[in-house]
Amino acid sequence: MGTSFRALFGVTSSSPTPLLSHRHAYAHTNKSTLNTLLFLKRLTLGIDNHFPEVIRAALDRIETEELPGESDVFNSLHMVALRFRLLRQHGIWLSTDVFGKFRNETGSFSTDICTDPRGLLSLYNAAHMAVPGEVVLDDAIAFARGHLEVIKGKVRSPLAGQISCALDIALPRFTRRLETMHYMAEYEHEEAYDTLLLELARLNFNLVRILHLKELKALSLWWRDLYDTVKLPYARDRMVEIYFWTCGMLHEEEYSHSRKLFAKTFGLVSLLDDTFDVHATLEECYKLNEAMQRWDESVVSILPEYLRMLYIKTLSNFFFFEAKQEGIPLLCFY
Known part of the structure; x- marks a missing residue:
């Protein structure tokens, strides 16, 4: 802000x-x-x-x-x-x-x-x-x-x-x-x-609202890139809903980083949840679970074609989250 x-x-x-x-x-x-x-x-x-x-x-x-x-x-x-x-x-x-x-x-x-x-x-x-x-x-x-x-x-x-x-x-x-x-x-x-x-309350409310709108804009761009890349038409397009939920937990300005991290994490989990619940066959669910347990991009070949990009993007985003948290230069990921 x-x-x-x-x-x-x-x-x-x-x-x-x-x-x-x-x-x-x-x-x-x-x-x-x-x-x-x-x-x-x-x-x-x-x-x-x-x-x-x-x-x-x-x-x-x-x-x-x-x-x-x-x-x-x-x-x-x-x-x-x-x-x-x-x-x-x-x-x-x-x-x-x-x-x-x-x-x-x-x-x-x-x-x-x-x-x-x-x-x-x-x-x-x-x-x-x-x-x-x-x-x-x-x-x-x-x-x-x-x-x-x-x-x-x-x-x-x-x-x-x-x-x-x-x-x-x-x-x-x-x-x-x-x-x-x-x-x-x-x-x-x-x-x-x-x-x-x-007066202080109204001013603070408006300042925090400006911050929330900036965060939502950034998250929407991140989500659109992710959603268009993984190409899962059965998955819910729900970043605004997810962000509203994170604001319900942590709305203060000092929790900006936490809000964005939670929203991205829940967005990725939402894609996985919809895959397990409404689309993947039982065999595909077992394969996706095995890949998630191994947490290694080299095992992507065991997955059906339509889930490979979801798996790669999930791993790369979490590696990115960890690197940013630990202060590792982000250029390492490009």
Whole structure:
């Protein structure tokens, strides 16, 4: 990417900038657990990778600081569920006991929370951080989903849209890049939203999108050359789909090399997969498997004619990947 987010804002250890000032402001003034939780939530605007130290400190704070039992704020289902989800999403274990105050003597969730749509939505999303065997969270999903289905047409935007999206795909299972896109549209409708944070998020989103488009262009040219060379009309032409999938895993600018490497690898695997699944005979599958196990261009003669170029291109591309990773001059391959 020609101009990175950090370069554009001059983010260095010695140059104060709006971003740095903003970061220091959150680090040193917003000490309450409430403000910390809201700040961490707002970083889902897609700029969390620019605040690693602040996020670490914020997580330490909300993990170790007990939520005040007498506070109306922290007796709120929304805030308890938000804290639970954020900690678990960052790999910090938190017991489901925190939801005990919202359950009745039989262990079921209390009907008192049915009139709190935001709380139900937060509970529903948080419960999707469950691990196998957490019955409390399984119950929470069923309980919250049933009531959200009933009330989704009775609440205003943007909450109505958030509920519909969550019922389709729960927030912890949503692609981060798409989550950012949705949240940017919703964030400016929140009370006391931060204009600078939203500006930074929009700028970062557009800069990363430019990088993604450059990567996709390069990958499309690589794929077209490969696809036209191997001449396998039964194989799916799916580089855009594959690249979208890699962005779902790693969308940040610093993972550019990994995205391109994954996309090329999955593209080659896709050609092999289609060959094994929909076209090759059983005998041809055995021969291709034998050749792949031996991983040597000299055995290409055991393959049927139509698979030879696929085998050669697979080997040459992986040799190229390894050479580039190890710093071997690429001229050796020409």
